[in-house]
Amino acid sequence: MRIPAELVSLVFRNPDATHRFSLGDWDRLVRQARQADLLARLYGRLQQDGVDAAIPAVARWHFEAATVLAETQKIEIRRELKLLRELLKGLDVPLVVLKGSAYVAADLTAASGRPIDDIDLLVPQERMDEVESALELADWHPVDLPEYDQRYYRRWRHDAPSLQHLRRATVINVHHAILPDTARFRLDAAWLRSRAAEVPGFPGVAVLSTEDRILHVATLLLHDDGLPHGLRTLSDLDLLLRQAATESDFWSQLLARAKKMELSRPLFYALRYALHFFGTPVPNEVRDHLASAAPSMATLKLMDGIYTRMLAPNHHSCMDALTPLARHAAYLRAHWLRRPPRLLVPHLLHKAFISPYQREPKPA
Amino acid sequence: MKLLQLPPKELRRQLAGQGIWLRTGPFSLMVQSRIPSVAESLAKLYGQFEVRSVHEAFADFHVSVNPPANLRRWLRPQVNFSFDGVKPFKPLSLEQAYPMLEQGLSWCVSTHAHQYLMVHAAGVENNGRAAILVAPPGFGKSTLVAGLVLSGWRLLSDELTLIDRKTGWIHPLPRPVRLKNESIALIRSYSPDAFLNRTSRDTAKGTVAYLRPPKESVRRQHEPAQPGWIIFPKWVADGESQLLPRSKQQSFQFLTQHAFNYSHLGAEAFRVCTDLIQQADCYDFQYSRLDQAVAVFDYLAASAVTSKAGN
Numbered sequence: 001m002r003i004p005a006e007l008v009s010l011v012f013r014n015p016d017a018t019h020r021f022s023l024g025d026w027d028r029l030v031r032q033a034r035q036a037d038l039l040a041r042l043y044g045r046l047q048q049d050g051v052d053a054a055i056p057a058v059a060r061w062h063f064e065a066a067t068v069l070a071e072t073q074k075i076e077i078r079r080e081l082k083l084l085r086e087l088l089k090g091l092d093v094p095l096v097v098l099k100g101s102a103y104v105a106a107d108l109t110a111a112s113g114r115p116i117d118d119i120d121l122l123v124p125q126e127r128m129d130e131v132e133s134a135l136e137l138a139d140w141h142p143v144d145l146p147e148y149d150q151r152y153y154r155r156w157r158h159d160a161p162s163l164q165h166l167r168r169a170t171v172i173n174v175h176h177a178i179l180p181d182t183a184r185f186r187l188d189a190a191w192l193r194s195r196a197a198e199v200p201g202f203p204g205v206a207v208l209s210t211e212d213r214i215l216h217v218a219t220l221l222l223h224d225d226g227l228p229h230g231l232r233t234l235s236d237l238d239l240l241l242r243q244a245a246t247e248s249d250f251w252s253q254l255l256a257r258a259k260k261m262e263l264s265r266p267l268f269y270a271l272r273y274a275l276h277f278f279g280t281p282v283p284n285e286v287r288d289h290l291a292s293a294a295p296s297m298a299t300l301k302l303m304d305g306i307y308t309r310m311l312a313p314n315h316h317s318c319m320d321a322l323t324p325l326a327r328h329a330a331y332l333r334a335h336w337l338r339r340p341p342r343l344l345v346p347h348l349l350h351k352a353f354i355s356p357y358q359r360e361p362k363p364a
Numbered sequence: 365m366k367l368l369q370l371p372p373k374e375l376r377r378q379l380a381g382q383g384i385w386l387r388t389g390p391f392s393l394m395v396q397s398r399i400p401s402v403a404e405s406l407a408k409l410y411g412q413f414e415v416r417s418v419h420e421a422f423a424d425f426h427v428s429v430n431p432p433a434n435l436r437r438w439l440r441p442q443v444n445f446s447f448d449g450v451k452p453f454k455p456l457s458l459e460q461a462y463p464m465l466e467q468g469l470s471w472c473v474s475t476h477a478h479q480y481l482m483v484h485a486a487g488v489e490n491n492g493r494a495a496i497l498v499a500p501p502g503f504g505k506s507t508l509v510a511g512l513v514l515s516g517w518r519l520l521s522d523e524l525t526l527i528d529r530k531t532g533w534i535h536p537l538p539r540p541v542r543l544k545n546e547s548i549a550l551i552r553s554y555s556p557d558a559f560l561n562r563t564s565r566d567t568a569k570g571t572v573a574y575l576r577p578p579k580e581s582v583r584r585q586h587e588p589a590q591p592g593w594i595i596f597p598k599w600v601a602d603g604e605s606q607l608l609p610r611s612k613q614q615s616f617q618f619l620t621q622h623a624f625n626y627s628h629l630g631a632e633a634f635r636v637c638t639d640l641i642q643q644a645d646c647y648d649f650q651y652s653r654l655d656q657a658v659a660v661f662d663y664l665a666a667s668a669v670t671s672k673a674g675n
Contacts, residue, residue: 022421023421023422024421024422026421026422027421027422027423031426031448034448035448035449035450056422058392058422058424059422061477061479062424062476064478064479065476065477065478065479066478068478068479068628068629069478069628072627072628072629072630075630076627314449315448315449316449
């Protein structure tokens with residue numbers, strides 16, 4: 001059997017494939033999984049299927065070390081959430097957490113092997129200032145951003161610049177919406193908050209409803225411009241769907257919610273690529289139902305060409321000649337969906353010609 | 365096969381092509397560079413280290429140092445460090461290519477190798493007991509390490525002490541010792557036979573050169589060592605060498621502050637550090653002359669042997 005260039009999702013779909021791996025395949029797997037930030041989750045998958053003994057001795061520490069890191073991060077996130085709960089008590093703002101921090105709070109399978117470097121909060125827009133001030137008083141300070149980015153955040157973005165704790169270095173992103181106000185698709189934050197519910201095992205901390213959480217990830221997948229960890233986000237979606245599908249009536253509720261929020265198209269794409277990479281089980285009725293939300297065949301072909309490349313690990317061993325073009329296209333599309341042209345054009349010009357000369361990565 | 369057995373031309377060719385596979389302590393590296401000065405320094409500093417064919421299938425860290433592909437190469441040539449496509453640092457001037465590779469390798473280890481408790485400290489060993497030297501930059505730690513390993517002590521590590529989380533023993537990573545500014549001339553006069561690579565000017569830290577690790581230390585690079593002492597060295601301009609016991613509680617705090625991954629390992633880091641502090645003698649050490657300093661360390665090693673024999 002010819003082993004395809006992209007090994008990470010192959011191993012998730014079929015852990016037994018590793019029995020036939022050469023040492024060179026393991027080398028590529030470790031490198032691709034590291035780039036995709038999926039080393040720890042992959043290790044969990046191999047252990048779960050009882051094939052972790054196939055990992056060669058020289059490669060094993062890479063998986064173990066990543067797992068140690070992911071596990072400690074989870075403990076840290078729980079501790080931070082408890083601190084935040086106390087901090088926001090006085091403000092009477094419900095503590096709604098999103099993404100990785102929510103998976104940890106709700107103890108979902110999507111938290112497994114998931115490195116979580118920051119906490120995402122959803123706060124009503126009118127309470128943003130109060131929450132930010134409370135956080136600053138407790139030593140969370142805005143990370144340094146160039147002036148243009150600061151202005152852009154304040155005027156157009158759906159979140160405040162990230163806040164980092166002075167001593168513990170944890171990062172908090174405070175959002176008042178899921179997507180920018182300027183975006184084509186809208187995920188109404190008030191709707192999301194109205195269905196958010198307290199986590200049974202974690203009083204004082206709330207997460208989105210199951211369907212909303214999935215629609216959130218599906219939308220992010222196609223809207224997040226940077227998306228350095230596209231495959232990880234898709235893997236989150238895969239785990240969320242598998243867990244949710246055990247609840248009766250889940251799929252019909254998901255479809256109804258997607259329709260109401262006008263997110264059937266993003267859901268169509270997200271399920272398509274989850275199936276492509278992770279073999280996520282999606283019932284036929286659901287696929288038939290979403291077929292009406294599909295784009296034209298020509299568009300779909302183009303989108304497949306872009307997203308199967310863009311969602312693969314950002315490692316040279318799984319790139320082909322079209323990958324750079326596909327990544328540019330995905331970047332432009334994400335921006336196109338987030339902003340009308342009158343904002344988009346000046347923004348991209350600034351990012352292309354001014355920002356590179358102002359910002360540089362940290363010195364050696 | 366050792367790196368020194370590779371003819372210089374062949375080394376340059378492989379390094380500029382797919383790269384060379386090199387083993388340093390517990391880690392395997394695939395290093396790639398088109399820069400001739402990097403090939404030269406690697407050949408001279410890593411001569412005793414094991415290399416394998418480029419077809420060796422697995423490497424822990426795939427790294428490269430190369431000039432960026434832009435127009436600046438004609439104006440002020442620069443160099444980039446890349447870890448498998450990721451560039452964690454901003455480019456430096458071409459002259460700093462070799463120091464950048466060394467620092468990049470340390471970065472790779474310190475941000476990934478959580479199977480160890482990693483301390484920003486040097487390690488040297490004598491008669492089966494290891495001394496961990498912890499100090500902020502500028503305290504003369506590397507100079508002391510260079511002096512000791514040129515006087516028969518085994519080099520465990522210059523800046524990254526790897527502590528086994530199960531056994532508490534130190535795993536060697538005997539890469540070249542980085543010397544700065546006046547230390548370069550000092551070590552040259554202390555040991556005229558010692559090999560140092562060509563000096564690089566570094567805007568942030570003055571000048572830098574690397575000392576070749578002793579052959580014996582490289583030969584024994586897979587042999588862990590038991591910690592015996594934790595020493596906090598400090599160089600002073602004038603004065604006698606002074607070795608004074610230091611409180612274990614203070615030493616513990618200092619040690620945890622200098623551990624790269626203390627917070628990542630959670631409760632286990634606390635346990636490893638506690639065990640380490642309990643089994644090691646802790647000292648403050650002040651010195652101004654290297655030969656005196658080495659004599660004090662030799663005395664320390666000898667008295668440990670006598671006390672062991674006495675028991």
